[in-house]
Amino acid sequence: PPTILWFRRDLRLADQAALVAAAASGPVIPVYILDDETPRHRAMGGASRWWLHHSLARLDESLRARGSRLILRRGKCEDELAKIAGESGAGAVHCLRHYEPWWRNAERAVAKRLDLICHDGNYLAPPGSVKTGSGGLYKIYTPFWRALRDHMPPPVPVDAPEGLDAPDRWPASDRLDDWKLLPSRPNWATGFEGEWTPGETGAQVRLGAFAEIAARYDEQRNLPAIEGSSRLSPHLHFGEISPAAIWHAVADAGGSVDVFLAEIGWRDYAQTVILQYPDYGGRSAREAFDTALPWRSGKEADADFAAWQQGRTGYPIVDAGMRQLWATGWMHNRVRMIAASFLIKHLLIDWRRGEQWFWDTLVDADYASNAVNWQWVAGSGVDSNMFPRIMAPLTQSEKFDAAAYIRQWVPELADIGEPAIHDPDEFGRRPRSYPPKIIGHREARARALAAYDVMKADD
Numbered sequence: 515p516p517t518i519l520w521f522r523r524d525l526r527l528a529d530q531a532a533l534v535a536a537a538a539s540g541p542v543i544p545v546y547i548l549d550d551e552t553p554r555h556r557a558m559g560g561a562s563r564w565w566l567h568h569s570l571a572r573l574d575e576s577l578r579a580r581g582s583r584l585i586l587r588r589g590k591c592e593d594e595l596a597k598i599a600g601e602s603g604a605g606a607v608h609c610l611r612h613y614e615p616w617w618r619n620a621e622r623a624v625a626k627r628l629d630l631i632c633h634d635g636n637y638l639a640p641p642g643s644v645k646t647g648s649g650g651l652y653k654i655y656t657p658f659w660r661a662l663r664d665h666m667p668p669p670v671p672v673d674a675p676e677g678l679d680a681p682d683r684w685p686a687s688d689r690l691d692d693w694k695l696l697p698s699r700p701n702w703a704t705g706f707e708g709e710w711t712p713g714e715t716g717a718q719v720r721l722g723a724f725a726e727i728a729a730r731y732d733e734q735r736n737l738p739a740i741e742g743s744s745r746l747s748p749h750l751h752f753g754e755i756s757p758a759a760i761w762h763a764v765a766d767a768g769g770s771v772d773v774f775l776a777e778i779g780w781r782d783y784a785q786t787v788i789l790q791y792p793d794y795g796g797r798s799a800r801e802a803f804d805t806a807l808p809w810r811s812g813k814e815a816d817a818d819f820a821a822w823q824q825g826r827t828g829y830p831i832v833d834a835g836m837r838q839l840w841a842t843g844w845m846h847n848r849v850r851m852i853a854a855s856f857l858i859k860h861l862l863i864d865w866r867r868g869e870q871w872f873w874d875t876l877v878d879a880d881y882a883s884n885a886v887n888w889q890w891v892a893g894s895g896v897d898s899n900m901f902p903r904i905m906a907p908l909t910q911s912e913k914f915d916a917a918a919y920i921r922q923w924v925p926e927l928a929d930i931g932e933p934a935i936h937d938p939d940e941f942g943r944r945p946r947s948y949p950p951k952i953i954g955h956r957e958a959r960a961r962a963l964a965a966y967d968v969m970k971a972d973d
């Protein structure tokens with residue numbers, strides 16, 4: 515009988531353990547199920563859907579080049595898999611393991627009805643396998659990374675098979691276009707097209723380009739005006755490339771490539787955190803942040819939140835980042851930290867609102883990485899206590915040389931030189947088309963620290 519290969523966030527043929535195992539047992543039925551019921555409010559956001567559409571189209575092409583095809587179904591994954599098994603007489607289902615709490619539940623539900631075989635391969639080491647001396651899981655990144663390094667290098671990646679056996683009869687498939695994953699009117703994704711090539715080949719091209727500059731990663735990664743980082747995050751999120759393949763491609767680059775590998779380690783770390791705290795995306799690990807911190811809410815806060823979303827806060831570095839996010843579905847890491855910190859501390863708005871906006875707008879939106887980074891900036895998480903450390907966005911902008919980045923994303927300021935471009939209000943250079951600062955830095959800082967004291971007094 516044929517075997518079902520169930521794709522989720524692992525849309526690749528190379529270094530795909532589930533594919534290798536399925537192919538070894540005869541004909542394969544590759545399946546992708548669009549399932550919005552299982553994750554419920556964590557269904558994919560708009561930017562992710564744009565990516566998914568293109569990635570599935572590329573995956574189907576690669577499968578067809580190997581004599582196979584991708585079967586598309588929509589519905590609850592365990593029901594659809596059971597139906598496909600019934601229609602095709604398939605025996606087993608192979609998949610890569612995923613760690614979002616809803617996927618772990620779904621894997622259990624599928625295993626009750628079908629012979630489900632899960633494989634590893636989307637992380638440097640299987641999440642949960644890196645243990646402390648006493649056998650528990652790590653909560654803090656640095657010791658986690660030290661322990662993970664002892665498991666490295668990851669296994670050498672395996673190539674995609676040249677051909678796949680087809681079943682005698684293909685089960686019915688939806689048409690990708692009918693899923694309407696792409697925006698129609700307005701088409702907010704026009705800027706995505708020039709920026710990204712979803713799919714396995716696009717991921718390989720990115721990796722090839724990054725390998726050239728990997729040795730200089732540490733010098734360049736914090737400068738938003740430069741392409742100093744890999745931009746592999748959406749490819750990694752959708753599993754179009756395995757972290758092991760990245761590791762083996764760059765590990766010998768020399769220079770500061772270890773700093774880059776440690777960032778890939780952050781991705782593994784985030785999974786270890788959500789294994790221990792499945793609600794991490796919706797609940798602060800330090801409970802007082804949800805119950806006692808006087809976050810702002812109401813009309814005025816809503817207006818401030820909208821200004822942040824639209825990149826109209828009067829802080830050029832924040833606005834440039836938020837506009838880059840809207841236009842391309844991605845934001846530079848340094849600017850993500852600044853923009854997140856600005857929302858949480860300068861605007862005193864609950865980090866969870868920012869997390870949700872990122873969830874909807876990032877092409878690399880990832881439950882674990884997004885939640886772990888938001889809680890890290892807020893200081894509400896298991897690791898840092900960052901809340902009282904209030905970043906000065908204007909100082910950061912100067913320090914990381916963001917002038918060219920601001921000129922690109924905030925064209926109202928394109929004619930302003932340095933240093934005024936970092937703080938046009940302060941230098942009396944603000945054009946009328948650009949808003950004044952939504953709140954002054956010192957005032958915002960005092961307000962945030964006062965709110966923090968209220969929380970501590972209550973704690």
Ligand code: FAD
Pocket residue numbers: 735743744745746747748750751774777778779780781784845846847848850851854872876878879880881883884885887888891
């Ligand atoms: P590189 O610098 O080239 O790093 C290589 C890879 O390592 C990345 O592709 C990514 O997979 C991983 N990585 C790097 N930094 C981190 C990190 N801090 N945490 C976890 N993984 C990391 N990253 C996501 O993939 N999805 C998210 O939803 C996400 N949300 C974030 C929210 C906030 C508030 C912040 C501050 C950061 C967030 N990040 C998220 C982490 C980081 O900003 C992005 O991974 C990075 O900017 C992607 O660009 P790159 O591929 O060029 O990264």
